[in-house]
Amino acid sequence: MLTTLLKRSWLFIRSIRDPRLRSEIFTRIQYSDRHYQGVTYTRFNRFPVLFSQCEAALKHIANPHIISFGCSTGEEVFSLAEYMPHAKITGVDINKWCLKQCNKQNKNKNLSFINRVSQEYDKLDNVDALFCLAVFQRSENRVNNLIKIDKGLTFQRFEKEMSILDKKLKVGGLLFLDHCDFRFEDTVTASNYQSFEFEKSERFRNRPLFGKNNEIISMDHYLKREIIKQKEKLYIE
Ligand SMILES: C[S@@+](CC[C@H](N)C(=O)[O-])C[C@H]1O[C@@H](n2cnc3c(N)ncnc32)[C@H](O)[C@@H]1O
Numbered sequence: 001m002l003t004t005l006l007k008r009s010w011l012f013i014r015s016i017r018d019p020r021l022r023s024e025i026f027t028r029i030q031y032s033d034r035h036y037q038g039v040t041y042t043r044f045n046r047f048p049v050l051f052s053q054c055e056a057a058l059k060h061i062a063n064p065h066i067i068s069f070g071c072s073t074g075e076e077v078f079s080l081a082e083y084m085p086h087a088k089i090t091g092v093d094i095n096k097w098c099l100k101q102c103n104k105q106n107k108n109k110n111l112s113f114i115n116r117v118s119q120e121y122d123k124l125d126n127v128d129a130l131f132c133l134a135v136f137q138r139s140e141n142r143v144n145n146l147i148k149i150d151k152g153l154t155f156q157r158f159e160k161e162m163s164i165l166d167k168k169l170k171v172g173g174l175l176f177l178d179h180c181d182f183r184f185e186d187t188v189t190a191s192n193y194q195s196f197e198f199e200k201s202e203r204f205r206n207r208p209l210f211g212k213n214n215e216i217i218s219m220d221h222y223l224k225r226e227i228i229k230q231k232e233k234l235y236i237e
Contacts (some may be wrong), residue, residue, distance in 0.1 A: 023097030031094055031117070036153045036161075037137050040098055042072040045079045047133055048198050050176045053227055054129050055083040057174055063088055064128035069165065070135025074102035077111055080131070085110075090124060092116050127168050134179040136161070140208075141181050142207055149181075149214040158182045162189045175228045180206070184228060186212050196229040 015022040024038045045051070059063040064087045068076045071091030080089050087110065093099055095118040102113040114120045138147075139155045149155075158181075166189045169175060175193065177184055184190050195201070206220045 004112075016084065018098060023032070023095050027095045033152055033154075033157065034117075035094055036157075037070065037135050037139070039139055040072045040095060042075045042134075043074045045082075047075065047176075047178060049198075050131070050178065050227065051080055051083045053196075054080070054131075054174060054176065057229075058084065058087070058128055061128055064088060065090070065126065067092060067124065067127050067130045067131065067165075067168065069132045071098070071102065071113065071132060073098050074105055074111075074113065076131065076133065077102070077113070078105070081111055082110060085131055090114060090125075092121055125168050126170055128170055129166055129174040129176065130169050131176045132165070132178075132180075133176065136177070136205075137179050137181045141210070142183060142220045146208070147216055149210055154214050155182050155186070155210060155212050159189070162187050165193065169230060172229055173230055175230070177228065178223075180223065181208070181210050183209065183211075183223070185224075190228075193228040193230050195224060196227045198227065201227055 010026070011021070015025055022172055023220070024040055027141055028035050028038050064140045066086065066087050066089045068080065068089060068091045071077050071093050072095070074092060074230060077089050077091040080087065089111050091102055091111070091113040092115070093102075093113070096115065098230070099113050099115060106113065136153065136158050140152060141149055162184065165175075174196070184193075201225050202222050204220065205223045209217045209223065211217045
């Protein structure tokens with residue numbers, strides 16, 4: 001009790017001087033369970049293997065459309081634009097401060113940034129590739145002794161979000177997932193997809209993994225590095 005109070009007071013004091021941290025706290029308060037990873041950490045070219053895979057797979061498309069879901073302050077989008085200068089890339093986030101930073105930096109008309117909770121997002125479709133990197137996880141799910149997730153990012157939320165994202169992706173499109181608290185294979189959506197194996201397509205993740213019932217399956221595991229390619233014409237009616 002005292003520790004929690006001290007932790008919260010310390011967080012409050014830090015947030016006064018740190019707009020990023022403040023935005024993370026406000027977004028969590030505003031969106032609660034709809035807000036997945038609250039931490040907005042990112043960096044330029046953070047996932048070079050995945051970005052190169054995407055570039056190679058989409059090279060036959062003149063102007064592919066890509067979504068970076070959970071784009072934070074835009075580094076993922078700006079990196080992807082270097083790999084694929086002709087792509088139209090839409091960064092999506094739920095943190096308004098992050099989106100503001102993205103728009104401030106953006107000088108490229110092929111790039112745009114929109115809020116997850118917006119009509120623009122709802123209308124997005126026909127996308128060639130979808131990146132969901134370090135968004136379907138929560139730092140809170142890593143606290144000691146947590147056996148079952150009972151609030152926040154549950155498997156059911158993950159599954160619902162994946163089915164919404166699935167509708168935005170073209171048949172034959174690519175889905176990239178990494179740093180995820182769940183297995184994509186456990187979702188209903190996964191029946192429309194197949195893994196696409198490549199060097200480093202799996203990697204060791206030293207963090208808890210949760211199952212369909214939100215209980216911990218393992219404390220460390222090999223998570224498929226999650227490049228999933230949609231099977232052609234396999235949508236379930
Ligand atoms: C750790 S950052 C990942 C940034 C980038 N994808 C990367 O891997 O470097 C997680 C981001 O997901 C965003 N996020 C959390 N919940 C979200 C939601 N429901 N819809 C869209 N973005 C969300 C956060 O605001 C944060 O910017």
